[in-house]
Amino acid sequence: MVFLWSFLIGGLICVIGQLMFDVLKLTPGQTLSTLVVIGAILGGFGLYEPLIDFAGAGATVPITSFGNSLVTGALEEAKQHGIIGVVTGMFEVTSSGISAAIIFGMIGALLFKPKG
């Protein structure tokens, strides 16, 4: 069942992105930035975690989860260390996406030659 929901919710988030491309005529960069901010706002109100429980990878794979986990990390650290935790805890949860992109980007640049 979780597969069906992850398909539907994940697909739906992509449709929202597609509508931002086609109807609002935003560039991919603007669209992704907006979606990340939306994810951060949902995370701030505590609405994103129920979505993850409900849709699994349908909620964690789209870029919106990036904003959510930044907020979640910051808030968790803020509980322990106060205001300073907001800055220090930010990348606590999210690190994997950025570190994976950097590591595999470097490996990709070492392995593959540019085409065309």
Add this chain to the structure above:
Amino acid sequence: MANQTSQAKKYKDYEASKLPKRPILINCLKAFFIGGLICVIGQFISLFYMYFFNFTEQTAGNPTVATLIFITMLLTGFGIYNKIAQFAGAGTAVPVTGFGNAVISAAIEHRTEGFVQGVGGNMFKLAGSVILFGTFSAFVIALIKTIFSYWSGT
């Protein structure tokens, strides 16, 4: 001056009439299916990590994202990702694979300019704005929420 702006407006209307209409419904269907499919693949990877490495539903997202970006590296390197992306539009851009592709394709493309200037300098050319706005908005939101919880004394 007024004449010029009316001419500019006329040209803009003319340009709009010549631009191909975007097939919004078909684009949305493509984005829905490919985007949904990527999330289902992500769900398989999540379940794999949950069963074999003791992750929970909430924490399994991290290794899943890393695995998907690894797959993206292979697909980008062999030039397959571009072809899927042309078909799927936002279906491949919105999942984290699109973020990975933006970083990795920039790294591969600028390799000829050297590793420091080329790869290092251009890696986050496209993806940098996602990190910037994500981090900054998360900072503002977490700050407001933390201050608010001090006030309300919880």
